[in-house]
Amino acid sequence: MTSGELFLETFFNPVIIVRYLPAILKGMVVTVEVAACVIVTGIALGLALAVIRSFRWRTVNFLLVVCVDMLRALPPLVIVLLVYFGLPNIGLTLPSFAVLWLVLSLVLGAFAEEVFWAGIVSVRKGQWEAGRCTGLTEFQTLRWIVLPQAIRLTVPPLTNRTIAITKNTALGTVIGVPEILNQATTAQSFSGSATPLMMGALAYLVLFVPVVIAGRYIEARFTWRRA
């Protein structure tokens, strides 16, 4: 067997591809499900936290910043393990899918909060003043004047961050969420072939390359030209 044939046999074995394709496809569905849930709840959480922070209640903001900084500092894998293996000890057993969703939402929420907050802060003070001077309340000013401008500023960094964190769905493999990597490693250990791992990698590319391209398009579109 030449080295070229050996390479193909290891990474692109057609028999194994056929045998494990259904499992990988199932894994793709699960990955998409987790990713979609995480994006929706993570960004919503980040926006909600940034709005709360903008009211500048001192104690609340202190706690908020501490939590956000911890979530940003900890490796997501550590949080996943801690929640999945820790919570049952206090009588709270969550399915692995829920743990992954919860943890990644918290992490994305923490990063998104920082991005939204940076956007809110970068809107000039005069915009707040103009709104308040026409009788709008603080919340109305935030809702109608500040946030629409802040969100435009935050779309590019937020897109990047969202892609980075959504890829962490692969961490689900350590707690048995049947997503792509989990299916691939299971197939790899049954078959003794690296081909399922290559299939897993290709599956990630199929899912995430379009997202990365979409992100680039969104970034270009939302680059905000200040008046």
Place this chain on the structure above:
Amino acid sequence: MLDIRALRKTFGAAEVLKGIDLKVARQELVFIIGPSGSGKSTFLRCMNRLEEPSDGSIYVDGIDLLSPKTDINAMRRRIGMVFQSFNLYPHMSALGNVTLALRKVLGRGAAEADAIGLAALERVGLAEKARSYPSQLSGGQQQRVAIARAIALEPKVMLFDEPTSALDPELAGSVLAVMRDLKIAGMTMVVVSHEMRFARDAADRVVFMEAGEVVEQGPPEHLFGADAHPRVRAFLTEITR
């Protein structure tokens, strides 16, 4: 219309306003001049509580502006404010800028708000720019939209904080013309500005402030005349040099 007594404002240890009294009658145009750092902008910004006064009292049309019982949002709606930097909302059209508070504060329907907004833009000569965004307008046009945004709410008094300082002289003229029209229509106005010629022509009273105090006030003929306080004359010589 405005009755301000013993108004003080401190920032930390610095006393920016040292007990100012000012009464503004209905339909009066009061012009506040003075060197930079004299506290005139801070004074103006206290009149709608953009700055919180440290002490003293402000009554607007008989209502105690500083009372905790006063609905400050309701009051601010009746106190129009125009800024040096316009502060238009860049993500909304001119009409959107003018109608936002009509829709969200007064709860007017879209059609009614648009009608009021267009009438306000008409008054500043910009009805045909209703659909334009601030970035598509000149500085003078932006400031006139900002004035329309304030008058659409039918304020009892209008505050102008250096409305033409960010504008080239040829653009400032259009803004001053709009302000003159407002004055003729009977608006009560307090203007902080360096437009001395406008003060001379249009003001009913000129107030000279320095170091947080009112040094002298009176009709423009007096303040711009030879009998004015020496510090007023020194200031006017300085800026016209």
